[in-house]
């Protein structure tokens with residue numbers, strides 16, 4: 001594979017220091033203390049989309065759980081592409097390789113009519129925020145025109161946090177085969193799901209039982225257990241133990257016969273529950289830094305699921321996000337999933353939309369949208385989003401405090 005180590009870029013990061021001291025606001029600190037966050041692991045707290053594809057001067061904030069929704073073409077995947085670019089660079093791949101692998105390639109990543117990409121991120125570690133920003137020129141061979149980092153000490157934290165990005169893109173057809181049992185680190189397409197689950201069943205029975213419970217819930221209480229079929233070559237495939245509605249044993253279903261929807265959800269469940277050593281992530285680039293809290297990214301998380309079951313996925317990620325062992329970023333079109341996200345969780349929902357005047361993509365927290373109050377009164381959030389309401393720009397006039405009182409959101 002054509003991956004060159006970007007020593008020039010690393011060098012740029014090292015030299016591109018500006019003297020703004022890393023700072024953390026008081027409000028943010030209180031929030032961290034309230035949530036009892038472990039600060040020893042670096043994590044990405046925002047991605048700056050200054051000039052990237054359809055985005056101009058926008059920021060994607062990342063919390064323990066972030067749910068990104070919005071109409072088709074609003075810019076959700078574009079935002080995720082920006083994270084991929086940053087993560088790719090941090091992993092040491094060359095700039096031209098990273099941009100070539102991005103949807104649309106290098107030229108397609110600069111906003112139409114321009115040949116410059118500007119993007120960046122903030123990584124927090126031990127209460128300090130490190131900002132890395134870069135400008136990339138894509139006219140001709142891509143090159144970094146300018147970059148900055150707010151404190152040289154942030155280099156390893158920024159890189160560690162970025163190589164902790166795990167983008168799960170499960171492909172059910174690939175999960176239906178035997179895989180070598182030693183390949184326990186879940187890969188991006190989850191083709192080795194059986195091996196990861198087998199290892200979890202031995203090393204992390206709690207997480208594994210959570211997966212069994214998930215399968216059982218999705219199959220209407222007909223899956224009391226998950227077993228593993230092994231070949232003499234030590235390849236492995238999971239099988240669902242099944243029973244009838246009246247509890248009679250009805251045999252077992254190998255992964256090869258399991259539905260697409262269930263395979264996808266098991267892959268998501270596995271990625272959500274797995275610790276770093278069960279995800280296919282590179283080692284932290286710097287021995288001095290604790291492993292980053294992984295950022296799990298899943299697009300259209302409800303794919304293949306019946307609407308009545310989409311809420312199960314939300315339960316799953318909500319639990320994981322509360323434990324703070326990883327951050328989770330999801331995109332969804334599921335109104336059922338959004339309906340299940342109520343109260344304070346509405347703040348975790350970001351709506352991506354195109355500004356009517358400019359066509360640029362923007363991101364707003366759901367409660368900031370025009371019509372939020374009326375919508376909350378008129379029916380479930382998901383139904384409102386599905387019917388095309390709550391997809392518009394921010395209202396300046398909404399009194400946030402009034403809203404928060406109304407819905408009991410404690411800030």
Ligand SMILES: Nc1ncnc2c1ncn2[C@@H]1O[C@H](COP(=O)(O)OP(=O)(O)O)[C@@H](O)[C@H]1O
Pocket residue numbers: 052053054055070071072073074075076077078079104107108109110111112352
């Ligand atoms: N380089 C670019 N400059 C401006 N707009 C772009 C660029 N690349 C893609 N877009 C816009 O972004 C849209 C795709 O956005 P995307 O993030 O894939 O949507 P979704 O929200 O459905 O995931 C395209 O239809 C196009 O309008």
Ligand SMILES: [Mg+2]
Pocket residue numbers: 076077078
């Ligand atoms: Mg998309």
